[in-house]
Amino acid sequence: MKEEDNLKEESINGFIWRTAQNVSAQVIGLVIQIVLARILLPSEYGLVSLNSVIITILNVIVQTGFTSSIIQKKEITEIDKSSMFYFSVSIGVIMYIIVFLCSPVVANFYDEPLLESVLRVQAISIVIISLYSVHNAIIMRNLDFKKNFIASLIGVFFQGFIGIGMALKGYGVWALVFGTLSLNIANCIAILIILKWRPKLLFSFKSIKGMVSFSSKILAGNLLNTIFNSSKTLVIGKVFNSAMVGYYNRGYLFPATMVTGIDGAMTTVLFSSLSRVQHDRSRFVNYLRKSMKTSLTVVTPLLCGMAAVSDPMIRFLLTDKWVSAVPFVMISCVICLFWPLTAKNQALNAVGRSGTNLLLNIMTKVVSLALLYLSIPFGVYVIVISSLIGDIISIAIYTVIISKYCSYSIKQQIMDVIPIYALGGFMFICTYGLSSVLIMNNFVKLCILIIFGAAIYVGVSYTFKMEGFMYILQLLRSKIKKSTE
Known part of the structure; x- marks a missing residue:
């Protein structure tokens, strides 16, 4: 039990510091990129x-x-x-x-x-x-x-x-x-x-x-x-022009910054932690499930909220010359919503199935590249959407394989994420709907929408005692209590 508590403490501290590193570096980097983009x-x-x-x-x-x-x-x-x-x-x-x-x-x-x-x-x-x-x-x-x-x-x-x-x-x-x-x-x-x-x-x-x-x-x-x-950047650069690459890159940057900061930390810590308990299947699955829920609970509202406020956000932060990046922000937010699920792939590496992971990776990427090639004649937005379809196919395949090698059933994997995605979708609909009717200064509009969306997500999560949210709340209370002792 002491060993488990130590691993839990190390994993939590590792995740906190890794998230702090990723988020702070990404956010500061994003601020720098915003300043540069305006110039x-x-x-x-x-x-x-x-x-x-x-x-x-x-x-x-x-x-x-x-x-x-x-x-x-x-x-x-x-x-x-x-x-x-x-x-x-x-x-x-x-x-x-x-x-x-x-x-x-x-x-x-x-x-x-x-x-x-x-x-x-x-x-x-x-x-x-x-x-x-x-x-x-x-x-x-x-x-x-x-x-x-x-x-x-x-x-x-x-x-x-x-x-x-x-x-x-x-x-x-x-x-x-x-x-x-x-x-x-x-x-x-x-x-x-x-x-x-x-x-x-x-x-x-x-x-x-x-x-x-x-x-x-x-x-x-x-x-x-x-x-x-x-590959999308390479294709867009060759088929279209460097300006379109710039719009895509800036549109992709905002959601990717959010996810990379949090999910990247989760993936890194997850591999290290799971490798230590790979021989205890019960603890292994427990860490895996809790990691997925925690990561999704944080990432989902950020991405759904960003998609809903993308227009006033781009106009305020980057000026109107970058407004063509708005559709890329929205599509990229949906794509990045599925990224935390791919962290489960670390479970295969942790149990020594890196060869299986590689084979699956090759198979799913071949399908995705085929979709990318077929999408080229239909324009730049379809090119970006093709990667979303590829990700969904990839996640479906990995869900089946992980259930086989990691004792994490398909039903369990689905039921762990549906409530979080459903709440994120509800928050997006409400926030985007309000954004459509508000006509005002972009900064004021952005502030109102962020507060409105956050209130919906936190309020519903607390009311229905959603597991990932309550776990994060428990961690925060524990850290605050320790800091005041």
């Missing part, structure tokens, strides 16, 4: 977004691809950590050389000459991230997310200072490039200072082989997800 043009954002796709894909390999074995492995040695450090840095350098040599091809493909030099500078972040990827894995393994929280805050402040400063000086696209680069440099320095671990002059091919054997399956799955998630 820069949609086409400039689109240009950097196209390059960011390539950088993001390669960062998956460097940052999380092989280091996941450090989190999952039952016993980790100094040889394991040091070997993985040198391996990750080597991969990072190789990736940068490839990008440097291939950047002219990318520029020619999109008929954007500036992409060549921009990509070469942006890609430096790949090498920088490789220098602290193992340090991040050690932090995640220990559920010591407070260190990451501090480093992330330092990083985003540097990003804002450099990015906004350069934008005000008229550097255009380079403000975005060097802002992101400064974020990664500051993160790296902060992590290396905060975490005292240093690699030793040790290297073992046997150790690398064992860790890569496990991590390669997770890496392939993460790569597949990242490539697929980025």
Whole structure:
């Protein structure tokens, strides 16, 4: 019982710090992006977004691809950590050389000459991230997310200072490039200072082989997800133009920021926690269910509310020049509603079924890419909606497989989420309806709608004692009580 209480406490603290890190970094980053968007043009954002796709894909390999074995492995040695450090840095350098040599091809493909030099500078972040990827894995393994929280805050402040400063000086696209680069440099320095671990002059091919054997399956799955998630940006950039990429990117940014901050924390902590109790199926399922409900309880009102207030929100925050991003905000909110459900996939990795997870990932992504290809002739909005259909198919398949390997029945999985989604839908209808009849200043309208929507969600959740909501309330009361003692 003591071990279970310790794991629960570590998981809760890990989730709180990871959420604090993600949300604070994402929110501050969002504020920075809002300021930059008011200064820069949609086409400039689109240009950097196209390059960011390539950088993001390669960062998956460097940052999380092989280091996941450090989190999952039952016993980790100094040889394991040091070997993985040198391996990750080597991969990072190789990736940068490839990008440097291939950047002219990318520029020619999109008929954007500036992409060549921009990509070469942006890609430096790949090498920088490789220098602290193992340090991040050690932090995640220990559920010591407070260190990451501090480093992330330092990083985003540097990003804002450099990015906004350069934008005000008229550097255009380079403000975005060097802002992101400064974020990664500051993160790296902060992590290396905060975490005292240093690699030793040790290297073992046997150790690398064992860790890569496990991590390669997770890496392939993460790569597949990242490539697929980025495919819409690549298609929109090629079929339409960089301005349309800018509208899509900004529209996607708002809901993705909300979900990544909370659900990303849940996914990270969930993998670490479930790996510890994988042999106790009852505790395993209990942690999994509680995690899903908690994450959905927080994410659902944020996304449903954002979809309802998207028009006044975009007009107030980004000005009318970005109003074409409103439909993308609404569609992306619906897509992101299903993201917390995909965190259940970590359950397969935690019970050693990473191979099964990879196979399912490949199958579902093939279907989704086929839908994407078929949607191209029907316009940009149908292209984005096609990914929603693909996500629904993917979740349905995973629901069946998880019921088989994790003793979490299909009926139980469905009944755990229906009440939360139903309440979110009700809140959206009421808030959007009020938004349609209110004619006033965008800021005032936005404030009224947010208060109205929040009152509906909190009021109904408390009245019907919804499990996820009451659990969060209990956690908050417990934390407040401890802080006052």
